[in-house]
Amino acid sequence: MSVLETSVGVALADPSAVTAVEATGTSALAWLVIALPLLGAALLLVGGRVTDTFGPLLATALSWGSFVLGALIVVQLYGRAAEDRSMSVQLWDWVSAGELSVHAGLLVDPLSMAFVLLITFVGSLIHVYSLGYMANDPDKRRFFAYLNLFVAAMLILVLADSYLVLFVGWEGVGLASYLLIGFWNHNPAYASAANKAFVVNRIGDFALIIAMAYMLATFGALDFATVHGSAGSATQTTLTIIGLLLLAGACGKSAQFPLQSWLGDAMAGPTPVSALIHAATMVTAGVYLVARSQAIYDLTPDARLAVAVVGAITLLYGAIVGCAKDDIKKALAASTMSQIGYMMLAVGLGPIGYIYAIFHLITHGFFKAGMFLGAGSVMHAMNDRVDMRRFGALSREVKITWITFGAGWLAIIGFPFTAGWFSKDHIIESAFSAPGWQGWVFGLVALLGAGITAFYMSRLFFMTFHGKARWEDDIHPHESPLTMTIPMMVLAVGSLVLGAVLYPTGLLSGWLEPVFGHAEGHESLLPLIAIQVSVFVLMVLGVGLAWLRYGRDEVPQVAPEASFATRAARQDLFQDEFNEQFLRRPGAALVVGLETADKDVVDNAMVGGTSRGLASLANVVRQAQNGFVRSYALTMLAGIVAILGAVWVIQ
Amino acid sequence: MNLSAYIYLATLLFALGALVVLLRRNTIIVFMGVELMLNACNLALITFARMHGTLDGQVYALFVMVVAAAEVVVGLAIIMSIYRARRSASVDDANLLKL
Amino acid sequence: MFTAPEIDYLALLPLIVVFAGGLIGCLLEGFLKRSVRVSAQLWLTIGTLVIALVTLVWVARDNQGITAAGAVTIDGPTLMLQGLLLVLSILGVLVMSERLGGTTPDAFTQSGVSVPGSAEEADAVRLGGTTTEIYPLALLAVGGMMLFPAANDLLLMFIALEVLSLPLYILSGLARRRRLLSQEAALKYFLLGAFSSAFFLFGAVLLYGFAGSMRLDVIAEAIGTETGLDGLLIPGILLVATGLLFKIGAVPFHSWTPDVYQGAPTPVTGFMAACTKVAAFGAMLRVFYVGVEAARLDWQPILAAVAAITMVIGAVVSIVQTDIKRILAYSSIAHAGFILTGLLALEQVGASSTMFYLAAYGFMTVPAFALVALVRSAGSEATHVNQWAGLSRRAPWMAAAFSFLLLAFAGIPLTSGFTGKFAVFAAAIANDYAWLAVIGVLASAVTAYIYFKLIVLLYFGESRTDTVVVTPSALTTFAVVCGVLVTLGLGVAPAPVLDLAANAAQFLR
């Protein structure tokens, strides 16, 4: 590939113009980042029982290996000039026919490496955590194999240099998610949850496939470089359609409205899975996709607006649902949805939001993973109970968990100077700077969301760790082993300080600038300080309200009868009822109808009809074969007369 | 007299013979109907021979008579054997083979 | 007025041999004692047929021409069909002679004149009566058949028709078991045959009236010229056609076929089905190709319609049959339709494809009926399809052979049935009868249903204990193996026979 001969300044203003050079040095080993966990998965799955003993440790080690390698690559990139940090690793010619030419190739650039670090770091921590969490599970080996598989797939997703390779990872993480949600599939509900996740994701994937088809038809290629490079030459309509299709794909993976229904059920998987896949990494893939496709979205405000709208809706949706959930994991899942809604909103805002979206994504990866692990630890302590109404007053029993969870809680509610505060406030600020009515709408939604987040997260926190103990009789809470608590501690530290490390130092924005370009100075609708103050006030209000209701007051052990709004929120705003009523039932009826039609109409008409027709014709004709000679003679004579008559008529 | 009248007569006889085959039940009579048809042919042959002014037709008629005689032999033999077995000469009784 | 016609005896030698053999056979009937009669007659018959075949190949082939006052044509088609007839009748006679360990041909009654079930019959059985007259009868029938396609004169054709038919009427009535059915078959065959030959004759007479001669070449010349009696031409052609269509069993002149095929002794059915069809189609070829080809615009549509309806009716009605012999009968009707399709194509390809199909059909039909005769239940033939269920387990080779023949009937590639169908359909399509070919393939598909139903029964049905497959002697085995090998050979490497048929397809006019 030829290096672009444009000035650096232009290149930065038009980030798609950054051309990846062939990778050298450590970066050339980027494939190994993927290969290590993939190898782990393969070994553990194929190796069988032989690997039972050392398998989990091996998987963990390989995951850490990926992290180390990723870090080394980042170091190498850091040593290069900002505009040279984009490198490609070409592996092999994968699919080539006609115009289509897709190499299995990796793109090592700041954006992908940011994800690599997040994935491998959090992922490895969760491997470690799982060593403790899954210690007594008979299928531990399989679990670690799946985890490794997930890490590998997720790395393929972010390292891909084309949409098609990305799609491999995209579906790969879907598969891993399916396998892990259904890990305890002896419970039929869990198996259904796994199916639901996969199928809903497939709807998004369908859109993504069509998006790729559209790209190929438009640009004649699927690699990021060509597609993004020639995006400008496509028509507005085309770009908008592609943008919307990509958004639909992102919605599926990131559980955004209207494809959000699977995430709550996905909590059926073991808690480390929820932490890794359904909080920290996989579900943020949609955000990555939109961010990666910025060259397209930059040119199509309509599609971008759609992204922002979806983000805004989901943000509120998740937040509202989160207020009503009593299942600790489902509440966290709702919160995840909501937080990803923030990220979507941010990427939907365009160049001003990309960096904040990724920033929030990273911090969220830490604090949400931390909280999920905390939740896992709590469940560990409470014999796998998840109903927060039967928790309470755990702060004394599981102190480390309480503290680490508290760090995550502070981060997510946006307590000043925690990681979440840095990332979320910037998104809210950016939202207010969107043009025209959008600024007001998105800004206020984001602001409101922040308040609700503070409420429901505090509700969760207080219900679990404070108030009166509402435990069931046979529960004797105990702190988790070190393998579990250490990862929680690491993540807790990250939740508190990561923001301060990354943002004020300009580390992250500097790192990502070659990809996203320099964020233009923007006019906010409200003064910055006003926004920050209102966010803070709302947060305090939310926490306070939660304290009053769930910290100070008695929490009923059984969910009380509630208003329509609460019931709606408990039932995820009737998403499943809607799907059941308008999708599954008509679908099932269609299937049954077709089954009947296939038997009664197609088969019966084609085969049965023909054979019946022939048989009845035969039965009519054979009546003439009545055994009477004279009748036969009559037939003959009739034939002769008919023939002569026919000739006579013809002539 | 116009020779074509004989042709019409022959045709009529032929048709009569066919009708006999169709209408009568007695096997012998049915067979007679066939003989009538053959003889109608003979009449036509002779008439055509006359028309064409050749003797071919008459010779043909002789052949046909011989054949008819042979047919009678075989036919009667078959009819006899079936009559002896069934004690019936009705063609309609021979209808075990059907459909 | 009469001059003694020149007769090329060398060309007629095969015919003479066969007729002479038949007459000697009649004499032997009278002079030989009962115990040696069967084998003597068998050897005489086979010998006669073989010698006829040899003379056909070595003598008659080199003496082609129109002879006997223009009444007989010995040309390519004649020789080809005569040869085919001879080979098929050798097989047919072998099958007829199957004794199954007894002293007399198994399929035939020991006393044709006795009343079924009477004391007379029992006496005949006790005394070891034989019906060796089947051999001379068969030879005479073969003679008539050989004359049929050779006849260049409608009167001779009529005589040949009778010569071939009369022995067959008798043979049909000679079954050992189910004699009532057999006699009924003979009666039906006879009455309807006589009825139809009357029509044939009347048609011939009309053509005589039209042309002033029954010779085909004269008739051919007369077409297109004003004879004053032009109105007789078309009815004449069609009535002649009627008689021939009866013999081949075309709809609506087919009614006799199932009944006679079912009632006649099974080996006779096989012989008759194969050889009569060859002879009758040969005669048709000659009439339509040599005699009235010039009037084809008048008869071709009629024949096409007959072919179409024959294929459809034959195929459709076969699917509701439950008797193996009737199934094969309806199949023969459908096959008659297929062959007609080829015949309609005219030109050389029409003749060659027709003759090839006849060969293919003959070599599958004789062994098929031979195999039918082997399946017994309580001493008599078990011809109901249900009695055949699961036979493959007890008689794998018989089932395999029969299934293979069924595949050939169905026209599955690599069998002669396919090659034959291909030949006739190709001829039809090349000569603007594609629609007929379409009907033909649809009919084939329908007939395939019943053939495969039989295979299903043979192989996948629940076995019945009261049905047995008797072990045939070398005679039947030879005939069956020959038939199967030819059926396979004509499917896999038909080129030589196609060549033969193509070379033979030149009519002397």
Place this chain on the structure above:
Amino acid sequence: MSDMPWLTILLALPALGALALVLMPRGFARSRELALGVSLVTLVLALFVAVEFIVGNGHIQLQETYSWIPQFGVSFALGVDGIALSMILLSVILVPICLVAAWDDVPADGTRRQQGYVAWILLLEAMMIGVFAATDIFLFYVFFEAMLVPVYFLIGQYGGPERARAATTFLLYSLLGGLIMLVAVIGLYVAGPGGGDGFLLENLTGLEIGGVTEKLLFLGFFIAFAIKAPMFPVHTWLPQAATEARPSTAVLLVGVLDKVGTFGMLRYCLQLFPEASQWATPMVLVLAVISIIYGALLAIGQKDMMRLIAFTSISHFGFIVLGIFAMTTISQTGSTLYMVNHGFTTAALFLIAGMLIARRGSRNIADYGGWQRVTPLIAGTLLVSGLSGLALPGLNAFVSEFMVIIGTFQRYPAAAVLGATGVILAALYILLWYQKIATGPAPENLSSTTRDMTVREKFVVAPLVAAFLVLGFYPKPVIEMLEPAVTTTLQHVGVTDPASATSADGSEG
């Protein structure tokens, strides 16, 4: 080396193997070993052939032409292009796998049953090679039809309780299609240059027949192929046949045999009748899309797992046909690759389902549940195969399905989008099935002797899973084999790929 008649040898080897098996004495104990040996030698030989094949050349290679039936214009002509070779390789790879999978299907009980079983499979292999290698249309037709016979017996004689009906339905459907094609085959010959080698593909390509004739001929071929493929609404035979057949038979039937339909569309419909193909494209695309969705929806509703797999195949065949008639390089390459991939995927699904059935004795999905706990390996490989079936990236089927969708999108976006909904439905039918089979509490009513995969079964599944991965991650060798042939086909049709809306190098050039 290249003078050797490789393809003939390849074709003859399994055929001779089958013959040897038939000739072995009754109760021959090593028939399975012999058959496996023959099929492995065939596989090795096929690999030699593949080495001889020059990749990147889109024309027919390794040609052999011998005159067969010159009277019909028929040659015994073999040759392969990339598509044909890939299908042959698929066949010869699947046959040994199927033989191993079918090891215990038919016990050696002292009869010929087991011999027959493996002999039919070998014969089928020979015919599969023949049908893909034939470059003479008549020869193709011969194999096309003759192939029905082994399958018919494999289903009818060795299948499930409803086998007779299933076998007959299968046969009649196919035969009907084949016979209609026969008319078109003949018609094509008539339209072509004729002569002693008039059926050679090369002599019939580029005829520019035009008009109604070409459309009718196209339809004649297409209907046969649509039945074979099978497409809606002529698919109803497949679920029956696949259900009643042994898993190995079902693999060969659905995995390879049905590909003859799509192969035929590509090789014959498109190449011989370009104008008519384009005329028919809208109709075909609609049918293809219906097939995709209809098959998938019905698969979701199935209670019998063999039926389910059959319906998934109908859906997948819809994709293949869609890609073929979208007529872009990408879509057709995708379709041809799909043909290979689908072979492996379906094989794995059928065979693993067969393992489950062998253990539980039921095809009813509801009779299972929780089997992941009983037979983790079977459940796991079932899932992997299922994922291949739903086109998970990284496994084989994805590449091809994706290529079909995006290639179709280039020309017919609406059809591509509608067809792509099959992606969602595929997830439903595979995962719901897997859920009902493998997940849930461990079954209680299961005898303790139920074992996980045996070593033999591992040998069955391992190569298939390996094929999934290899074709999923590195399909390049296969694509390189296929693409030139596809390009040649498109040249014959006279279609060029639609250019992308913006040139590939974009604004920055």
